[in-house]
Amino acid sequence: MEVAVLTVGDEVLAGDITNTNAQWLAERLTRGGATVVRILTVPDDRALIAETVAEWSAAFDAVIVTGGLGGTHDDVTADAIADTFGRELVVDDAVREDVIETVAAYRDRNPETVEAHDIDIDVDAWAALPSGGRALINPEGLCPGCVVENVYVFPGVPVEMKALFELVEAEFEGDTVSETLYTPQPEGSMVGVVGDARDRFEVAVGSYPATEGHNRIRVSGTDPDVVAEAVAWLSERVEIAAPPEE
Numbered sequence: 001m002e003v004a005v006l007t008v009g010d011e012v013l014a015g016d017i018t019n020t021n022a023q024w025l026a027e028r029l030t031r032g033g034a035t036v037v038r039i040l041t042v043p044d045d046r047a048l049i050a051e052t053v054a055e056w057s058a059a060f061d062a063v064i065v066t067g068g069l070g071g072t073h074d075d076v077t078a079d080a081i082a083d084t085f086g087r088e089l090v091v092d093d094a095v096r097e098d099v100i101e102t103v104a105a106y107r108d109r110n111p112e113t114v115e116a117h118d119i120d121i122d123v124d125a126w127a128a129l130p131s132g133g134r135a136l137i138n139p140e141g142l143c144p145g146c147v148v149e150n151v152y153v154f155p156g157v158p159v160e161m162k163a164l165f166e167l168v169e170a171e172f173e174g175d176t177v178s179e180t181l182y183t184p185q186p187e188g189s190m191v192g193v194v195g196d197a198r199d200r201f202e203v204a205v206g207s208y209p210a211t212e213g214h215n216r217i218r219v220s221g222t223d224p225d226v227v228a229e230a231v232a233w234l235s236e237r238v239e240i241a242a243p244p245e246e
Helices: 020-031 046-059 077-085 093-109 111-117 123-127 158-172 187-200 224-235
Strands: 002-008 035-042 062-066 134-136 145-148 151-154 177-183 204-208 215-221
Touching (some): 002 020, 002 046, 020 035, 020 062, 020 158, 035 046, 046 062, 046 077, 062 158, 077 145, 077 151, 093 111, 093 123, 151 158, 177 224, 187 204, 215 224
Parallel strands (some): 062 151
Antiparallel strands (some): 145 151, 177 215, 204 215
16 A cells, blocks of 8 residues: 655744654554655645645555644645545534534633633634545544545644544555664675665665664565565674664
């Protein structure tokens, strides 16, 4: 299963926040057997988001979009996804009710903040999603996510993104398996053996330098037995170290 990940936000491109969403999603998708084929960050640009999602939706099995959902002026992702598929934004009753309940709960917990800042939420602006999609109720925040055809759209707040992804994680299961070897050898000393492994086995082999600790060799393929054979073959030709403690 090939999956592309699109993160949206001027603040990400400006370096104001770290793009932890892309890294977390890539790790979880890979662990589940999917193959991440693209990761891209774009600004809060409605036309650019729509153009990118349209291209990727046609090219890959699934697209994940994070960021730019909500009811503020720069939240244009829902509009862009609607543009992609030629749909209107609509408000589902269940989604509206959840947003209302979330706002009410916030008001109950923070009465002084609400009064001091005269907070007034446009419920429909936060609840609107492309018509015909599948709404994903947000258990950690205000803004819902959605699934439109093969495009999965999540809020950019990491805790909310993770919670919504976990609702649909089973839909990204694939056949790819991976194993990682750790070695104290310099990356340049392994060029020949890594190339030989690629030629000998039906696997993908990558070597990755580490800024701290040992370098890594990652072996991936769709046949677990072949991956195991490649790992065993490499282990006889490369100095292997124990995995780092987490």
